[in-house]
Amino acid sequence: MNTVVLLTLTGLGLAALYFLVASGLSLVFGLADVLNFAHGLFLGVGAYATWWASGNLPGAGPDGFGFVLAVVFGVLAGSLVAVLVELVLIRPLYSRTIEQVLVTVGLSLAGVALLQATWGADPRPFPRPDWSRGVTSVLGAQVPNAGLLLIVAAAVVLGALLAFLRWTRYGLIIRAGVENREMVTALGIDVRKAFTLVFAIGGAAAALAGALGGVYFGTVSPGQGGSLLIFAFIVVVIGGMGSVVGSAYAAVAVGLLQQFVNYYGTSGLGDLCVVGLLAVVLLLRPQGLAGKVAHA
Amino acid sequence: MTEVKSAEAPAPPAAVPDELTPGRARWHGLRPYLPLVALVVAAILPYSTLHLPGIFEGPLNSPGTLQLLAICLVFGGLAAGYDLLFGRTGMLSFGHALYFAAGVYGTDILVTKAGLPLWQAGVLTVIGGTTLAALLGAVALRTVGIAFAMVTLAFAQVGAILVARDFGGLTGGEEGLPLDVSGLPSALVGVTNTVNLYWLALAYLAIVVLVVHRVSGSPTGRVLAGLRDDERRIGVLGLDPYRFKLVAFTLAGGLASAGGVVYVLIVGGASPHITSSELTLSLLVMVVLGGPGTRWGPVLGGVLYMYLDHRLTAFGSSEAVNSLPAFLSHPLSQPLFVLGTVFILAVYFFPGGLASLRSRLAPLLTAIRRSR
Amino acid sequence: MVEPVLSVADLSVRIAGLHILQGVSFEVAPTGVTVLLGRNGVGKTTTLRAIVGLTPRGGEVRGSVRMGARSLLARPTHRLVRDGLGYVPEDRCVFAALTVAENLRLAERRGVTPAYDKVFALFPELERRGRQRAGSLSGGQQQMLAIGRVLLNDNRLLLVDEPTKGLAPKVVTEVAEVLERVAESVPVLLVEQNLAVVRRLATDAVVLSAGKVAWTGDAQELLLETALTKSLLGVGSAEVHS
Numbered sequence: 001m002n003t004v005v006l007l008t009l010t011g012l013g014l015a016a017l018y019f020l021v022a023s024g025l026s027l028v029f030g031l032a033d034v035l036n037f038a039h040g041l042f043l044g045v046g047a048y049a050t051w052w053a054s055g056n057l058p059g060a061g062p063d064g065f066g067f068v069l070a071v072v073f074g075v076l077a078g079s080l081v082a083v084l085v086e087l088v089l090i091r092p093l094y095s096r097t098i099e100q101v102l103v104t105v106g107l108s109l110a111g112v113a114l115l116q117a118t119w120g121a122d123p124r125p126f127p128r129p130d131w132s133r134g135v136t137s138v139l140g141a142q143v144p145n146a147g148l149l150l151i152v153a154a155a156v157v158l159g160a161l162l163a164f165l166r167w168t169r170y171g172l173i174i175r176a177g178v179e180n181r182e183m184v185t186a187l188g189i190d191v192r193k194a195f196t197l198v199f200a201i202g203g204a205a206a207a208l209a210g211a212l213g214g215v216y217f218g219t220v221s222p223g224q225g226g227s228l229l230i231f232a233f234i235v236v237v238i239g240g241m242g243s244v245v246g247s248a249y250a251a252v253a254v255g256l257l258q259q260f261v262n263y264y265g266t267s268g269l270g271d272l273c274v275v276g277l278l279a280v281v282l283l284l285r286p287q288g289l290a291g292k293v294a295h296a
Numbered sequence: 297m298t299e300v301k302s303a304e305a306p307a308p309p310a311a312v313p314d315e316l317t318p319g320r321a322r323w324h325g326l327r328p329y330l331p332l333v334a335l336v337v338a339a340i341l342p343y344s345t346l347h348l349p350g351i352f353e354g355p356l357n358s359p360g361t362l363q364l365l366a367i368c369l370v371f372g373g374l375a376a377g378y379d380l381l382f383g384r385t386g387m388l389s390f391g392h393a394l395y396f397a398a399g400v401y402g403t404d405i406l407v408t409k410a411g412l413p414l415w416q417a418g419v420l421t422v423i424g425g426t427t428l429a430a431l432l433g434a435v436a437l438r439t440v441g442i443a444f445a446m447v448t449l450a451f452a453q454v455g456a457i458l459v460a461r462d463f464g465g466l467t468g469g470e471e472g473l474p475l476d477v478s479g480l481p482s483a484l485v486g487v488t489n490t491v492n493l494y495w496l497a498l499a500y501l502a503i504v505v506l507v508v509h510r511v512s513g514s515p516t517g518r519v520l521a522g523l524r525d526d527e528r529r530i531g532v533l534g535l536d537p538y539r540f541k542l543v544a545f546t547l548a549g550g551l552a553s554a555g556g557v558v559y560v561l562i563v564g565g566a567s568p569h570i571t572s573s574e575l576t577l578s579l580l581v582m583v584v585l586g587g588p589g590t591r592w593g594p595v596l597g598g599v600l601y602m603y604l605d606h607r608l609t610a611f612g613s614s615e616a617v618n619s620l621p622a623f624l625s626h627p628l629s630q631p632l633f634v635l636g637t638v639f640i641l642a643v644y645f646f647p648g649g650l651a652s653l654r655s656r657l658a659p660l661l662t663a664i665r666r667s668r
Numbered sequence: 669m670v671e672p673v674l675s676v677a678d679l680s681v682r683i684a685g686l687h688i689l690q691g692v693s694f695e696v697a698p699t700g701v702t703v704l705l706g707r708n709g710v711g712k713t714t715t716l717r718a719i720v721g722l723t724p725r726g727g728e729v730r731g732s733v734r735m736g737a738r739s740l741l742a743r744p745t746h747r748l749v750r751d752g753l754g755y756v757p758e759d760r761c762v763f764a765a766l767t768v769a770e771n772l773r774l775a776e777r778r779g780v781t782p783a784y785d786k787v788f789a790l791f792p793e794l795e796r797r798g799r800q801r802a803g804s805l806s807g808g809q810q811q812m813l814a815i816g817r818v819l820l821n822d823n824r825l826l827l828v829d830e831p832t833k834g835l836a837p838k839v840v841t842e843v844a845e846v847l848e849r850v851a852e853s854v855p856v857l858l859v860e861q862n863l864a865v866v867r868r869l870a871t872d873a874v875v876l877s878a879g880k881v882a883w884t885g886d887a888q889e890l891l892l893e894t895a896l897t898k899s900l901l902g903v904g905s906a907e908v909h910s
Contacts, residue, residue, distance in 0.1 A: 029442070033442075035442050035445065035446075037577070089640065092644070093643075093644075095725050096725070098388070099643050099647070101388070101445075102580070102584055102639070102643045103640050103643050103644075105577050105580060105581070105639075106581065106636045106637070106639035106640040106643065107636065107640060108577070108636075109574070109577060109578075109581070109632045109633075109635065109636035109639070110632065110633050110635075110636025110637050110639075110640065111636070112632070113627070113630035113631075113632035113633035113636060114627055114630070114633050116630060117626040117627045117629060117630045117633060118626060118627075172766070172770055172773060172774055173774065175763070175765065175766060175770075176763045176766060176770075176771075176774050179763050179764065179765055179766075180761055180763065182722055182745075183757065183761045183763070184774070185722075185744070185745040185746045185749075186720060186722065186745055186746075186749060186755045186757065186761075187746075187749065187774055187775045187817065187818075188746050188749035188750040188775075188777060188821070189746055189774070190744070190746045191746070226573075226574070230449060230450070230453050230573060233446055233449060233450070234446070234450055236446075237443065237446045237447075237450075241442075266461075266463070267461060268457050268458075268460075268461030268463070271453075271454075271457045272454055272457060272458075275450045275451065275453060275454045278446075278447070278450050279435060279447070279450070279451075282438070282439055282443065282447055283435065283438060526684060
């Protein structure tokens with residue numbers, strides 16, 4: 001029983017990480033048709049900016065309010081980089097999908113190399129509050145606090161995203177744009193502003209994943225984003241591109257499947273099962289779970 | 297978006313209007329033999345003791361230089377094979393590394409763990425890699441466009457996981473698996489025999505270029521080009537896009553695994569980084585830099601990319617770079633930073649890649665000549 | 669001659685190597701309904717989409733389209749629409765996952781009071797079904813929504829693409845009635861296959877054939893000339909007079 005609770009909660013922690021990365025990817029792809037390979041870079045920027053801030057930013061630190069400030073700084077940095085990427089690199093190639101993918105590929109290579117050039121290839125210890133190293137007893141299982149922090153953060157982000165999409169003007173534009181971008185412009189709306197916005201949101205969520213992932217893993221390294229990104233891609237495809245709720249469900253499914261199979265089966269088998277799940281989903285519904293894939 | 301389109305890809309280099317410039321007729325007559333000449337020059341290169349300081353560390357026939365050149369040639373071939381998918385059929389696969397890795401690890405395991413003779417291991421591996429590509433392609437090609445990219449990426453990820461987790465102790469996990477050379481033909485072993493590996497790599501490249509050339513010139517190749525330009529039109533003609541795409545996918549996979557067989561001999565072992573998605577991304581970069589859908593563009597892109605990838609490390613630690621301020625010298629010492637940046641610039645400013653440079657420069661050259 | 673609200677001159681559109689429009693010129697009168705006719709695939713929808721700036725990527729548009737003194741080509745779609753070019757696309761294109769109210773809210777513009785009273789007077793159903801998902805509406809209701817959201821703002825010209833396509837005969841009549849009332853206050857450029865609807869609404873007609881304008885003039889006159897309609901539109905006299 002304890003094991004099941006522990007596995008469930010660590011699985012959900014992993015799911016939270018996937019969701020934070022995947023939700024932005026999904027929105028960017030759903031609205032702008034950009035398959036963003038540079039999304040892992042936003043995560044890396046968030047992690048390193050948080051790490052840098054806790055050591056150098058006045059008022060920020062590894063604990064208490066200082067830590068919150070460092071994370072806020074990291075999230076803002078990730079968001080800023082995402083906006084710059086959209087404005088400078090993606091926007092000039094508007095609706096030229098393949099070139100956009102190519103540019104994000106180049107950016108993912110160059111960006112990670114830049115992080116590596118600046119802070120070295122080796123993992124660096126991540127500043128983390130003392131309480132995040134501890135465990136909390138949940139139904140008899142000793143669950144790492146950092147995992148719980150991830151779950152709470154992802155839940156908050158999910159709630160905030162849904163509220164934003166449901167009740168704001170831009171949320172309305174994004175939902176409509178995922179369905180039919182052309183028709184949004186035919187109603188007199190400049191949909192490109194919404195592109196910038198989804199990049200900002202996606203960058204912020206990925207940067208948060210970077211910061212909290214740093215707390216969870218205890219280290220930060222330039223390539224961290226890349227390995228997470230592939231599973232985030234899988235989550236996006238399973239959940240349906242453009243759907244935040246779909247990403248949440250798929251993230252939970254992938255996180256739990258991975259954790260349980262890796263524990264009860266051989267280590268690594270869970271990762272394979274996730275890919276198997278993807279193949280099954282795509283074979284049963286070649287158009288994908290959401291309509292977007294159909295015209296992709 | 298329905299399918300990958302390399303709309304920006306220029307016409308093949310043959311379309312450069314040479315005949316428009318007078319006095320080039322003789323040159324024009326020689327052109328068909330040019331590949332052959334290049335092949336001969338490349339083949340006798342190891343007999344040269346030419347020393348090119350700055351470009352190579354030792355003379356041309358030194359083992360270090362020959363190994364680097366051999367790696368470059370293998371990747372030229374790999375890029376040309378990948379272009380069969382991306383540039384010529386318009387399929388954006390993010391999992392090509394899998395078939396290359398299958399070639400590398402397949403040969404390595406069969407030789408080192410199963411003790412098979414090299415030729416048997418090589419043949420079995422290529423058959424296995426081709427079959428793998430046919431099976432996975434049959435599944436992945438049920439999707440199109442970005443979904444196809446995702447599925448191939450995921451399949452390749454399985455390969456990466458299998459290798460990294462070292463199931464059954466076959467792959468050596470993170471450590472990699474050094475090739476057991478005791479059972480290999482002696483001509484392929486040892487530093488002094490690097491030249492034979494170089495020739496092997498050159499032969500591989502020549503075969504890939506020949507195959508890709510023959511395929512794209514055949515009726516099948518014209519259907520593939522049709523698929524790239526507009527898949528619906530092929531469907532209207534009553535041809536089944538799926539079958540043609542599967543043929544291209546299988547062929548490209550087989551060529552990649554053959555490249556893996558050669559590569560494992562050159563570097564003397566397998567390491568897990570060749571299974572990473574980064575390798576596929578590099579192939580994409582090579583093809584786009586060189587010029588997708590052209591005969592020599594991808595080869596050139598692949599050779600140049602690998603050369604730069606190896607040499608930029610030396611360049612990065614050179615005096616010239618080290619004397620720069622830190623904010624410049626650090627990024628410049630990262631080959632991937634330089635290559636990634638060059639790649640992004642190429643997407644913006646040279647959509648046709650290196651192969652288009654000549655046709656792009658042609659008007660300029662004509663203008664210069666006229667102004668004289 | 670009154671100043672036309674829209675003048676199209678020598679409009680050519682090439683998409684994926686196909687020369688769909690080959691120098692189309694016509695004018696839209698500042699009042700009434702100008703109908704764009706022609707056989708299937710002749711380029712009627714392509715014309716409307718070129719006017720509103722929605723030619724697919726890779727497509728090539730040449731010629732000129734002017735609304736008053738302003739040239740429309742090369743300006744982004746959202747600006748044209750904000751300047752008073754209302755567009756009701758083929759197949760309605762309402763946002764299926766959004767509610768009716770949200771579909772309407774999307775068309776609101778900053779600084780402009782949306783004319784909900786006018787829209788709800790024309791389409792009382794839209795007010796009643798505000799919370800329903802647009803995807804679950806019937807075809808006729810979706811068409812009402814597609815027209816209604818455009819009418820929330822003032823328009824100088826409406827482009828309406830096959831509003832009665834795939835609708836039941838009774839609903840066709842309803843849509844025609846609505847368009848008749850709309851056309852009292854704003855000029856309409858209409859693409860329509862249903863000749864009964866054309867007869868009821870159209871004042872002027874432009875007939876396209878093989879990417880060119882084959883006939884322009886009074887719509888009612890065109891419909892009287894059975895032989896002409898038959899050769900231009902490929903329909904029999906029975907259909908014309910039904």
